Structures are given as C-alpha cells and as structure tokens.
Amino acid sequence: xxxxxxxxxxxxxxxxxxxxxxxxxxxxxxxxxxxxxxxxxxxxxxxxxxxxxxxxxxxxxxxxxxxxxxxxxxxxxxxxxxxxxxxxxxxxxxxxxxxxxxxxxxxxxx
Numbered sequence: 001x002x003x004x005x006x007x008x009x010x011x012x013x014x015x016x017x018x019x020x021x022x023x024x025x026x027x028x029x030x031x032x033x034x035x036x037x038x039x040x041x042x043x044x045x046x047x048x049x050x051x052x053x054x055x056x057x058x059x060x061x062x063x064x065x066x067x068x069x070x071x072x073x074x075x076x077x078x079x080x081x082x083x084x085x086x087x088x089x090x091x092x093x094x095x096x097x098x099x100x101x102x103x104x105x106x107x108x109x110x
Contacts, residue, residue, distance in 0.1 A: 004021045004022050004023050004025060005021055005022070005085075005102055006022050007022055007104070007107070008020065008021060008022075008027070008083070008085070008104055010083070015031075016029070016030060016031060017029070017030045017058055017074075018030075019074060019085075027060070027072060027085075028051065028058060028060045028072060028074055029051065029060075030051040030052075030053070030058055030060075031051065032049060032050075032051050049061065049062045049063075054073075056075060056076065057073050057074065057075035058073070058074045058075070059071060059072070059073050059074075060072045060073075060074075064089055064090075064091065064092050065092055065093075066091075066092035066093050067091055067092050068089060068090055068091030068092025068093070068094060069089075069090060069091055070087065070088070070089050071087070071088045071090075072085060072086070072087050072088075073085070073086045073087075073088075081105075081106070082103050082104060082105055082106075083103075083104040083106075084101055084102070084103055084104075085101065085102045085104065086099065086100070086101045086102075087099065087100055087101075087102075
C-alpha cells in the first residue's frame with residue numbers, strides 16, 4: 001500500500017486540486033465531479049466521497065472497507081517547503097482508529 005505513495009503528483013489551478021499516486025491512483029480531487037468540476041474518467045466514486053477545505057488543508061473522506069471510513073488530509077508545512085498527507089482509517093474491522101502521516105519534499109518535475 002505505501003509503495004504506491006513514494007511520490008505524488010499534485011495538479012492545481014485557481015479552482016481545482018488533483019492528487020495522484022505513483023501508479024496513477026486518484027487520491028484526492030477538489031471539487032469532486034458532482035460538485036461542478038469537469039467530468040473525470042477516473043474510477044474514483046465521487047458520489048460517496050466528500051472533499052472540503054478546512055483552513056489551508058484539503059480533506060477528503062471516503063468510505064473504507066467493511067463499513068469504515070478513510071480521511072486524507074493534505075496540507076503544506078508552515079514554511080511551505082513540504083506537503084503532509086495524513087491518513088486516518090477508522091471503523092470497519094478496526095477496534096481503534098489508525099493514523100499515519102507521510103511527508104513529501106518537492107521535486108523538479110519536467
């Protein structure tokens with residue numbers, strides 16, 4: 001699971017943000033297609049996800065397996081030099097919530 005998260009591609013415009021993993025898996029999109037953005041061909045089910053800005057952080061909540069939920073929060077470090085992705089999984093088969101944070105440094109993509 002974590003090997004797919006070695007690096008992220010973040011595409012941002014004035015009105016939208018999209019975060020994609022190494023393998024092309026859509027991790028986050030704002031606004032979601034049913035919230036007024038252009039239609040997407042990605043397999044992500046936007047009907048059950050929610051996406052919102054909480055201050056400067058983008059928070060995506062998706063249904064997890066077995067009735068749980070997965071929340072992903074994307075935010076910049078205070079100095080803007082890194083991107084934090086905090087994932088919280090809860091419910092389903094988990095007795096307690098599990099939270100982990102990945103820290104990303106920028107690269108010069110060409």
